[in-house]
Each structure stands twice: as C-alpha cells, then as structure tokens.
Amino acid sequence: MSIYNPQSSTAEQFISHSEIVAILDYAAAHRNDMALIGDILTKAAEGRGLTHREAAVLMECSDSDTTERIFAIARDIKQRIYGNRIVMFAPLYLSNHCINGCTYCPYHATNRTIARRKLSQEQIAAEVIALQDMGHKRLALEAGEHPKLAPIEYILDSIDTIYSIHHRNGAIRRVNVNIAATTVENYRRLRDAGIGTYILFEETYNREVYNRLHPSGPKSDWAYHTEAMDRAMEGGIDDVGIGALFGLADYRYDLIGLLLHAEHLEARFGVGPHTISVPRIRPADDIDLTKFPNAVTDELFRRIVAILRLAVPYTGMIISTRESAECRRQVLEVGVSQISGGSRTSVGGYAEQQQSEGSEQFDISDHRTLDQIVGWLLELGYIPSFCTACYREGRTGDRFMSLAKSGAIGNCCGPNALMTLQEYLCDYASESTLAAAKGVIAAEVAKIPSERARQITVERIERIVKGERDFRF
Numbered sequence: 113m114s115i116y117n118p119q120s121s122t123a124e125q126f127i128s129h130s131e132i133v134a135i136l137d138y139a140a141a142h143r144n145d146m147a148l149i150g151d152i153l154t155k156a157a158e159g160r161g162l163t164h165r166e167a168a169v170l171m172e173c174s175d176s177d178t179t180e181r182i183f184a185i186a187r188d189i190k191q192r193i194y195g196n197r198i199v200m201f202a203p204l205y206l207s208n209h210c211i212n213g214c215t216y217c218p219y220h221a222t223n224r225t226i227a228r229r230k231l232s233q234e235q236i237a238a239e240v241i242a243l244q245d246m247g248h249k250r251l252a253l254e255a256g257e258h259p260k261l262a263p264i265e266y267i268l269d270s271i272d273t274i275y276s277i278h279h280r281n282g283a284i285r286r287v288n289v290n291i292a293a294t295t296v297e298n299y300r301r302l303r304d305a306g307i308g309t310y311i312l313f314e315e316t317y318n319r320e321v322y323n324r325l326h327p328s329g330p331k332s333d334w335a336y337h338t339e340a341m342d343r344a345m346e347g348g349i350d351d352v353g354i355g356a357l358f359g360l361a362d363y364r365y366d367l368i369g370l371l372l373h374a375e376h377l378e379a380r381f382g383v384g385p386h387t388i389s390v391p392r393i394r395p396a397d398d399i400d401l402t403k404f405p406n407a408v409t410d411e412l413f414r415r416i417v418a419i420l421r422l423a424v425p426y427t428g429m430i431i432s433t434r435e436s437a438e439c440r441r442q443v444l445e446v447g448v449s450q451i452s453g454g455s456r457t458s459v460g461g462y463a464e465q466q467q468s469e470g471s472e473q474f475d476i477s478d479h480r481t482l483d484q485i486v487g488w489l490l491e492l493g494y495i496p497s498f499c500t501a502c503y504r505e506g507r508t509g510d511r512f513m514s515l516a517k518s519g520a521i522g523n524c525c526g527p528n529a530l531m532t533l534q535e536y537l538c539d540y541a542s543e544s545t546l547a548a549a550k551g552v553i554a555a556e557v558a559k560i561p562s563e564r565a566r567q568i569t570v571e572r573i574e575r576i577v578k579g580e581r582d583f584r585f
C-alpha cells in the first residue's frame with residue numbers, strides 16, 4: 113500500500129488508492145454532519161477552494177437545502193471570477209490511427225469497422241480555413257497515438273501549418289494539444305512550437321478499472337500516463353488541462369482523483385491545472401454502452417461540475433458537444449467556462465464532411481453551428497469570447513493564476529472578450545446573431561471597472577468596426 117504524498121513525483125503516491133478509499137469512507141460517515149457541511153460551504157462561498165476531502169463530503173450529502181446551496185455558491189463563484197464570459201473553441205482531429213486498446217474509444221487498434229484517416233498538411237490547411245470561416249480562433253488538436261503514422265514531427269508540422277494560415281480576417285491564435293502521454297523532450301518541442309494548453313485526460317483515476325479498460329498499447333502503463341503532466345511541466349509547458357471520462361468508473365472516485373491531481377500539481381509545481389474537462393462517455397462505433405454501468409445522470413453531472421467549481425474556483429472548466437444544448441445550459445450556470453461549438457469529431461470533418469464519415473471519435477449531441485451557439489449564448493446573457501490573449505502575453509501558469517486570484521484579470525478578460533466578440537460580429541455573424549448582440553457590447557463596456565481600460569476598449573472596438581483586428585490587453 114502506497115503512502116499518500118501530494119508532492120511525490122510517483123503516480124502511486126499522489127493518486128493514492130488508499131487515500132481515495134479513506135476519503136470515500138470519511139465522506140460517507142460525515143454525509144449528515146451538518147455542522148461540518150456548513151463550515152465547508154462557508155469556506156467555499158469565500159472562494160477559497162476546497163480540499164478533496166471537503167469536496168467528497170459535499171458530493172455525498174443528499175440534503176436538498178445543501179444541494180441548493182452548492183448550486184447557488186457555484187453560480188456566485190462563476191459570476192465573480194468569470195463574469196458572463198464563455199470561451200469558445202473547436203476540436204480538430206488530425207488522425208485516428210491508434211495503437212492503444214482503450215475499450216471505450218472507437219479508435220482502439222482492434223476496431224476493424226472504423227474508417228481510418230490521417231490528414232495531410234494540405235488537408236489540415238483546408239480544415240483550418242473552414243474553421244476560420246466559422247469564426248474560430250482557438251483549437252484543440254486531437255490525434256490517436258501512433259508513433260509511425262502520427263509521430264511528434266507530424267504533430268509539430270501540423271501546428272506550424274495551423275498557425276501559418278490566415279484566410280480573410282481569420283487566424284488560429286491558440287492551438288491546444290490533446291495527444292498521448294510523451295517524453296519531457298517531446299513536451300519541450302511542443303512548447304517551442306507555441307502550443308497553448310497541453311491536455312490529457314486520465315480517463316479514470318481508478319487504477320484497477322484503468323488497467324481493465326486499457327488492455328494493450330503504451331497507454332496501458334498507468335503510471336506513465338498519470339505522470340504525463342509532471343513531464344509536461346518539466347518540459348516547460350505552463351498550462352496543462354486534466355480531465356476524467358465520467359461513466360468509466362465510480363464518479364466519486366474520479367472526482368477525488370481529479371482533485372488529488374490538481375493538488376499534486378499545485379504542491380509540486382506551484383500551479384494547478386489550467387483547465388479541467390468533464391466529458392461523459394457517449395455512444396460511438398464499436399462501443400457498447402451497456403458495458404459501462406457507471407453512467408452519470410444529468411443531475412449528478414451538474415452536481416459534479418458545481419462541486420469542482422467550488423473546489424478549484426480559478427481553474428477553467430470545459431465541456432464539449434458530447435452534451436446536449438440543455439445539459440450545456442445547466443452546467444454553464446454552475447461552473448463551465450469553455451465550450452466547443454460547431455464541432456466535428458471526424459478526421460477532416462470541417463472541409464471534407466462526406467469523406468470523413470465513419471471516422472468520428474464520439475457521437476455529438478449538440479449539432480448546432482458555431483453561429484447558432486454564439487446567438488444562443490448571447491440570448492442567455494453570456495458573452496461568447498474568442499480571446500486568446502493570456503498565453504500570447506505570457507500570462508501562463510502561476511502568472512495567470514496570481515492575476516486571476518487578485519481579480520486584476522477582470523480588466524483584461526472582459527475587454528478582450530468584447531473585442532474578440534466584436535471581431536466575430538463584424539466577420540462571421542448571421543443577422544439573427546447580430547440582432548441578439550444588439551446593445552450588448554455597449555452595455556458590457558460600461559461595466560469595465562477601470563476607466564482607462566474602458567476608454568481604450570471603446571476606441572479599439574471602433575477601430576475593429578473600421579477593419580483593424582487582433583487587439584488585446
């Protein structure tokens with residue numbers, strides 16, 4: 113049995129099974145301890161975050177007043193820290209060749225029915241043009257693990273291609289990368305290529321379940337996979353994004369696992385994860401959902417998101433088009449700060465829809481276009497943001513976190529969201545989205561706290577309307 117040690121570089125110690133089991137027991141024993149729960153909620157309401165132990169207790173408590181309080185505090189923290197901004201992004205699938213055996217993913221090596229594809233640099237350029245024409249500025253690059261067909265050099269070339277394309281007023285200004293766990297040296301190369309966040313999902317933190325779901329391939333090495341973020345940080349990547357695929361194992365275990373991982377990164381590197389993704393398992397080619405009995409209901413899912421919001425207030429939270437519009441609406445309220453829009457999960461799905469059919473990683477629930485989602489967000493009172501300023505201004509890692517914690521980022525993020533939204537409205541919006549946006553920018557500019565930032569924003573928005581692009585604080 114390994115001893116729990118958040119500062120250790122050994123996965124077994126920072127994601128300690130015995131610690132998680134002890135915490136689950138503790139949470140079950142204290143689920144009706146209203147004095148303790150009251151203290152935890154008070155701490156959460158102050159925006160001080162929660163430990164994994166405190167979060168576990170809240171997850172277990174079934175009292176309805178407590179549940180309402182959790183949601184109310186989550187809404188309040190979300191509003192205080194993120195305002196009404198929602199960051200937009202799209203996934204870009206490069207290749208679905210994979211040597212791993214993950215039983216929940218249709219890209220697994222033994223799937224003989226899926227259409228296998230790998231994009232050439234010309235095809236990637238076509239995808240990027242299609243994404244730019246939708247209005248996207250931020251991508252999450254996705255690829256299966258295949259050292260021969262999709263080696264690191266292919267990924268690096270693809271990043272170069274993506275950044276080099278400027279179609280009309282379009283530009284991809286931030287490429288986040290979601291590829292298999294790799295070496296410190298390769299992470300250094302990704303950093304040098306100018307990536308934003310390195311994203312890797314743990315899938316499940318439960319090692320026993322993990323081993324069962326990953327019967328073959330390099331990803332079956334749980335420790336190597338779990339220590340990937342440590343290597344990424346050692347390679348100089350400041351912003352890392354963690355995630356669990358809810359539905360693979362017991363949700364309580366994975367919620368605690370995510371928080372242990374976040375606490376470990378904070379303890380070892382002084383900065384927690386930049387983002388947490390909360391996908392849920394979805395139907396896909398060759399994937400039988402009846403084999404996954406741990407599916408999480410919408411209500412439970414909303415509670416998981418809210419508790420994560422309380423536990424790690426300054427960590428962005430991401431949700432994909434796996435989820436329906438209604439589910440997305442609910443979790444945006446209680447914690448999610450970044451969503452994808454107009455996504456295709458097939459390889460080449462933006463420019464070559466027909467040829468890419470049958471290569472999807474998962475079925476999409478939210479099929480709306482990016483423009484429809486932008487219009488919908490505006491109608492709900494949100495500000496869709498295409499901002500990529502922080503990492504381009506060097507505000508990454510602990511520099512981003514300390515700014516976020518001081519609240520000073522409000523004078524950057526708010527104006528940046530408005531300026532990038534104005535770009536979107538000028539270049540890509542439909543009539544109905546323009547109608548939904550009417551008056552919104554002026555009303556939001558008036559709320560910018562610093563007079564100087566307000567004045568500069570007004571002036572820059574006027575210049576954007578006249579044709580200039582890419583201002584940022």
Ligand code: SF4
Nearest residue numbers: 210212214217220256
């Ligand atoms: S989850 Fe990733 S590693 Fe596993 S089969 Fe799918 S693409 Fe390959």
